[in-house]
Amino acid sequence: MHVGELLGVAVLGAGHMGADHIRRLDRVVSGARVAAVADPDPARAKEAAAGIDGVAVHAEAEAALDAPGVDAVLIASPGPAHEEALLAAFARGLPVLCEKPMVPESAGALRVVEAEARLGRRLAQVGFMRRYDAEYRQLKSVLDSGRLGRPLMLHCVHRNVSSPPGFTSAMLVNSSVSHEIDAARWLLGQELTAVTVLRPRSSGNAPEGLLDPQFVLFETAGGALVDVEVFVNCGFGYQVRCEAVCEAGSARIGEGHTMVVTSDGGAREEVPQDYLVRFADAYDREVQAWVDATRQGRVTGPSAWDGYAASAVAEAGVRALVSGGRVTVELAARPELYADDGV
Amino acid sequence: MHVGELLGVAVLGAGHMGADHIRRLDRVVSGARVAAVADPDPARAKEAAAGIDGVAVHAEAEAALDAPGVDAVLIASPGPAHEEALLAAFARGLPVLCEKPMVPESAGALRVVEAEARLGRRLAQVGFMRRYDAEYRQLKSVLDSGRLGRPLMLHCVHRNVSSPPGFTSAMLVNSSVSHEIDAARWLLGQELTAVTVLRPRSSGNAPEGLLDPQFVLFETAGGALVDVEVFVNCGFGYQVRCEAVCEAGSARIGEGHTMVVTSDGGAREEVPQDYLVRFADAYDREVQAWVDATRQGRVTGPSAWDGYAASAVAEAGVRALVSGGRVTVELAARPELYADDGV
Amino acid sequence: MHVGELLGVAVLGAGHMGADHIRRLDRVVSGARVAAVADPDPARAKEAAAGIDGVAVHAEAEAALDAPGVDAVLIASPGPAHEEALLAAFARGLPVLCEKPMVPESAGALRVVEAEARLGRRLAQVGFMRRYDAEYRQLKSVLDSGRLGRPLMLHCVHRNVSSPPGFTSAMLVNSSVSHEIDAARWLLGQELTAVTVLRPRSSGNAPEGLLDPQFVLFETAGGALVDVEVFVNCGFGYQVRCEAVCEAGSARIGEGHTMVVTSDGGAREEVPQDYLVRFADAYDREVQAWVDATRQGRVTGPSAWDGYAASAVAEAGVRALVSGGRVTVELAARPELYADDGV
Amino acid sequence: MHVGELLGVAVLGAGHMGADHIRRLDRVVSGARVAAVADPDPARAKEAAAGIDGVAVHAEAEAALDAPGVDAVLIASPGPAHEEALLAAFARGLPVLCEKPMVPESAGALRVVEAEARLGRRLAQVGFMRRYDAEYRQLKSVLDSGRLGRPLMLHCVHRNVSSPPGFTSAMLVNSSVSHEIDAARWLLGQELTAVTVLRPRSSGNAPEGLLDPQFVLFETAGGALVDVEVFVNCGFGYQVRCEAVCEAGSARIGEGHTMVVTSDGGAREEVPQDYLVRFADAYDREVQAWVDATRQGRVTGPSAWDGYAASAVAEAGVRALVSGGRVTVELAARPELYADDGV
Structure with a gap:
């Protein structure tokens, strides 16, 4: 052109x-x-x-x-x-x-x-x-600056108001958490090497048979730990939070706010209801x-390598959900074409 | 076209x-x-x-x-x-x-x-x-909804890190505060009818002779009161805040945050240093x-009427700064062409 | 004993x-x-x-x-x-x-x-x-440390859910604002020298004839400016806020929170309804x-000198409310016994 | 007497x-x-x-x-x-x-x-x-009210600036986390039934050989999941946070603040450095x-039953730390004397 x-x-x-x-x-x-x-x-x-x-x-x-x-x-x-x-x-x-x-x-x-x-x-x-969200980029920038030392843990929360019809227990891992899988790889610059999925008791507001919430634990090649609460029928809002705990400090995103309205005995900040609102920008x-x-x-x-890695980790996650145990992630050899990527 | x-x-x-x-x-x-x-x-x-x-x-x-x-x-x-x-x-x-x-x-x-x-x-x-900033639009939307009752007061803060060379005491009113003049007219849907400018002692960080900060008070056609702290050599950041106090609640913008970094004994949110950062969107x-x-x-x-009204109010503000007293705003008759505007 | x-x-x-x-x-x-x-x-x-x-x-x-x-x-x-x-x-x-x-x-x-x-x-x-509240003591301590430079302005807010029967327009100044009068004298270490009371339009929720809210402006011996929004029928909570704007930074109290409850599309912090709750400690x-x-x-x-000074300033405030103009505060000579006090 | x-x-x-x-x-x-x-x-x-x-x-x-x-x-x-x-x-x-x-x-x-x-x-x-801290009592009160539905997860954070000499990896569990053990039993009204301890890579600021941070997972008799980040050499403050995620909302404590100081390009809240400060009241x-x-x-x-249960869970936690696996908690039969307690 x-x-x-x-x-x-x-x-x-x-x-x-x-x-x-x-x-x-x-x-x-x-x-x-x-x-x-x-x-x-x-x-x-x-x-x-x-x-x-x-x-x-x-x-x-x-x-x-x-x-x-x-x-x-x-x-x-x-x-x-x-x-x-x-x-x-x-x-x-x-x-x-x-x-x-x-x-x-x-x-x-x-x-x-x-x-x-x-x-x-x-x-x-x-x-x-x-990777294009302003808050995630701020977080990435702080981690890359090195001023908080090496990252040791990521605490993540991913909540939706309600799940669409037909949403399965596996989809909490391979659809919802796939965002955290990529975000963790990108933020930490490390591949995820193992995954465990814990199942707290399910919410009464989740459809019959859906394991919701779940608590997913990832280990990384560099020894960091990533935990993700995924709760797709939380009822109260669309919330995506991430705290990176490092050797010399922590950085949190996803709890920010803009307008505060005080009325009826409380000060209230709105929580977006939908990812298209939260991530429109x-x-x-x-x-x-x-x-x-x-x-x-x-x-x-x-x-494409990032797309492949996310799929491979999500598949291991679904196996971990089914087995109840810890499942290691096996990745194919990385082609030379992707050698210079961040992760 | x-x-x-x-x-x-x-x-x-x-x-x-x-x-x-x-x-x-x-x-x-x-x-x-x-x-x-x-x-x-x-x-x-x-x-x-x-x-x-x-x-x-x-x-x-x-x-x-x-x-x-x-x-x-x-x-x-x-x-x-x-x-x-x-x-x-x-x-x-x-x-x-x-x-x-x-x-x-x-x-x-x-x-x-x-x-x-x-x-x-x-x-x-x-x-x-x-008028195109997401926070101001949220505030306007809450006020227009009527759920907080009628607005009674606006508390505004407008701070810059430092003033450019040649910035005069009058420019705090007719350049910096002109934004609050338009925002107040738009948020309240009322013309500003009088203005008083108070002069607290000036900061030692302001250039010699510059009256900075100033505290500007506007009265509106509907009896509301608008106060503006303008401080163009505050040194610590670019801050624009606005709280609308209404009969049944208050709504505040400009104190939001995104990432929180905890280190060295404190939790810290960054404050933008420049209006092009704060208002880029x-x-x-x-x-x-x-x-x-x-x-x-x-x-x-x-x-154009909004542009004219802002100029007329700013001129009254500069007279109020010089005189130390209250100055009423005299507007020309509003042409029919602008009859359907919000203010 | x-x-x-x-x-x-x-x-x-x-x-x-x-x-x-x-x-x-x-x-x-x-x-x-x-x-x-x-x-x-x-x-x-x-x-x-x-x-x-x-x-x-x-x-x-x-x-x-x-x-x-x-x-x-x-x-x-x-x-x-x-x-x-x-x-x-x-x-x-x-x-x-x-x-x-x-x-x-x-x-x-x-x-x-x-x-x-x-x-x-x-x-x-x-x-x-x-003077015994933990937040006010924090604020006093920051101001006394000098690390924010000299204070230039205090922005204060004093809101009650509703006024008791028989509460008069003068009592907003000489009862409610008397707390801010003492707090300002103590925080700044300066006597208040003049007062002006502005009257925005009254809330429809205030009793007939009560001028509520009011906006009170004090000048201090050192040239600082103190503004107080007093609103005793605000309906939504008991709020006491204070921001000290200094040459090199600002410090705010009264907007803190403890628990945050997220439900129904919003994140909410409770606002105390009563001064006995807010100031119990x-x-x-x-x-x-x-x-x-x-x-x-x-x-x-x-x-006792602090008690006298507060009464004298409050009296000037009531005269300012009635006259609509600026009233200077005349204090008696200060007896030797009180020479070493902070103010 | x-x-x-x-x-x-x-x-x-x-x-x-x-x-x-x-x-x-x-x-x-x-x-x-x-x-x-x-x-x-x-x-x-x-x-x-x-x-x-x-x-x-x-x-x-x-x-x-x-x-x-x-x-x-x-x-x-x-x-x-x-x-x-x-x-x-x-x-x-x-x-x-x-x-x-x-x-x-x-x-x-x-x-x-x-x-x-x-x-x-x-x-x-x-x-x-x-159990006597104002924030924990607020949280308990919200959970007991039932208005957020049943609790499904507790996310806890327990951070100290640095560990005293002689602090061992086991003490992160049986000394530091013992507070979360009791708090979780009390908040949820349920015994803890199993524990797993994960070991992310240790901070370079922790003493040689100390596994710090650790990530401890508890399961409860009612199927809830409790996760605790314990990090006793975090360097930046004493932080105790707890978020209860329920079927219809979440409630968080430990991220509150009082005074906000804005200076040098940021808004900063102090974080207490010591538990005697945080929990003095x-x-x-x-x-x-x-x-x-x-x-x-x-x-x-x-x-005394609460004291016993905390010891038994902490012992299981130390075994879990050593083994790397999940360890169930075995409690003795509860004497009649303690039948009416909350847990």
Whole structure:
């Protein structure tokens, strides 16, 4: 593409998340345009693309990739469709931003890693948007500065008001906690090596049979300990907190506030109810950063390796949930292509 | 302009603020492009426009307005140049976003109001960016909801680390406090009717002769009281706080925090050092909202009347500072064109 | 009294505050016993003294002072009775802790000061209990340390849920704000020299005719400015806040919290509803400190001069409320006996 | 003793904690006097008793119990001396407040429980002072109210600036965490049934060989999960935090603050450096409550059973630390005498 031209993006998937990304590319992000939209449900694709100039709408992902003016791909289709879409983008040499999980099964995730390694150049970025959140970046910056000494523990909390229909006990680990898996790897710069899942008694507000809350413990290659409370039917708000306990101090995020209203005998701060509210800025920054880098022919952000590692750790977590014991994480050898990454 | 086309903006002034707006239009905001830049210093204009495709660079503001592809104007030149630039934009029917103060002297501000009223349609928006800050919007929303009853008092704090060279005692009122003047009018939906300026003993850290801090009291048409501590050499941070005390509760902004670092015997939250840090998001949202509205042929946001009222109140404030007494604010009759505004 | 003996205290007044002090001396404070209780209503006196060993109950204050085993006096009768009680205690050489206001009229307060000065030794302490509150002591300690530079402004807030029947507009100044008057004198170590009272529109929740809230401005001998929001029908809690703005930093108290409960979409801290809750510890510490000092034959704490100065400033405040203008405070010459006090 | 008489207390142990309790009984608490002091080091006993009227000083604990005027006993000697002292008090029918650990070995603690059960009446209270801390009581009160639903998890943090010489890895569990053991039993009203101790990498600031921090996990009879970060060389402050996560909300203590000082680019709250600062009020309230109840012939507060249960859980914790695995807690049958306690 020429300098000054807008980046033409094909968006695969026009569901909740895909429609939100289409709106973001069209109206929030600078330097990009939606060039194509694909969704198996043509009505949904058309609705998400409505009002956008010169956009091609397709039922098939590959058709969208081949539409005129497509310079890059944003994958927001359901997880099982990701592997094929990534490989199709690789085949065309198109840069990709792929929503998480990159590929749900670690075996498939590894195939994507190997495919990109064979290409010999990076095309994929995975949508771990917390890396673009202002608070997480502050935390990362303090840890990297070294002024608090080495990190020893991360205490994490991940709470949702309620879980969507069909949410399973395994999904607390491989969907909800996958964010903490990536955040811990990124913040600490270490791979996670083992996982244990504890099951406190379940809340009466959780659907019958759902193990909720769970308490997940990760060990890292450097000997740090990461604990995560995941509670997806907490009822009172969307809360994401993280405290890094280091040798010379601790740093906490996720308990900040803005407005305080005092009335009726109490001082009250609102808690966001939804991750799209809490992380709205992070999504905007993530996509803007991806567009900016892509227009300059660069790939930054979480890599396919990060997507693979998160899948592998999440799989070990689900085994730990089932077995009740400690499960070690076995990662494949890391291709040379990813040697310079942070983790 | 056609649907889908980018809004071509002429930016007048390529100083600190102008350069920041050029960067914003070019790289942050969606749906706009920098079509022209004007600055009396051609080197400065060129530097600010570097790397932008198809931008015209001029020494004269009017030449920039007449450059090809200009659909709208952003005025970021020094205050004394604003009146002429606004009238030139009106003459060409171009929508304008004008940095504050709209016009430093209220007489000139009134001429702008009258010119726009004669046009019979709104073209101007004034850059009171606090109206686009997330915290101020939360506060406005709580006040407008009525659930805290009627507002009775606003307690405001406006602190800067240090004042720039040449900053005068009058500028604490007509430059720093002008933000609180607009915010109070907007939050309360009432004109300010009188002003008194108290002078506590000056800080030893203020330059010789500068009355800093000052304590400014405004009365409103509805009987509310607004007090503002303005302290531009406070040394410790950039702080903007506002508490609205209402009949059934109070709401406070500006004391929020994000990350807490505990070390060395204390828990510490960082205080921003600069308004461009504190209000970075507000500037982005302001310009995005202006671009969005302008592309749809609408004018929203603070009007020329708001710019005039702020100038008139600030002038009364400077008289109050000099006299030591209470000074009433006299506003001209409000043209019909601005009848439906909030204040 | 002999070492190891309990201090026998005569308590004058067995109303709300007197009964609370009787309970405190009997059951909370170490080293004291209630030796006598006086109240014009004998039933009330008896009820307050019930269950206390060896206590004399009288209708007349002087009879209680003369009861066996009385070593000291605590005056908790209504303000108009204080002057006579103080003079009676002075006549008997008894140390006194006198609830505020020491004497409501400054003329009477001055007579007490002169009487004590004639005695040539200190017997009286006035019940400004905020000087014993942990937060106020922290604030005083930071200011006295000098590490924030000289204080320039105090921003104070004093809010009550609702005012008792019969509360007048003048009482917002001479009863509620009298606490801030003493606190400001003590924190700053300066006399207050002038006062202005502003009247924002009154809350719809205030009784008909009560000017509530008010905004009171004090100037100090050293050029500092003290502003006080007093709002006695705020409806939402008992709040006492104070921020000292200094040349190199600010220190705030009164916005602390202990437990945070997150539920129903918000994080909430309780606000105390009553000054007896907020300042319970301060009352305990005040009386304990008075008992400890008295047993050692010393008088510490706020003096009769402090009581007089508070009355004189409050009187000026009421004149300022009525006149709408600025009123200067005229103090009598300070007797030698009080020369070494902080203020 | 007669109504109105002071409770005569024999204090066993005149070290750091004993001397503090002697000062407290003599000068802070109402209704008690120090009647006797015992310490194997007579000079230390004399120094601690200096200036107290009519106090007997002995080297032998039993001699102090038999001194004239002794109505009750406060045991503040080293843990290994507690069992004998408790049994001696039981033999004399004297009420006892015993510092924690009641008896370090659970076998000895059980002998104390059995001896008191044989007596058939309660004489002992164990010094778990957190039950008297205002924040812990707020938390208990919210949990007991049921308005947040059933508790599912407790997240606890216990940090000290540095550990004293000779502090061992086991002492993190059986000394530091013993407070959380009692607090968890009391807050939840459930026995702890199993314990696991995780060992993150140790801080470089911990003495060679000390496993610090540790992360301790308790399971409860009702299925709740309790996690405790214990970090005794954290370097930055004394921090005790507790968050109870319930079905309908969470309640947190230990992150409160009082004064906020803003200077040098940050807003800072002080963190206490020492437990005697953080829990000063709790100690005062504990001893006052014990004196008040004892004077009325009642025994309240944590019982010998609570002391035994804490020892048994701590022993299991040390085994878990050594083994690296999960260890179940086996408690003896609970005597009828303790049937009505909360846990």
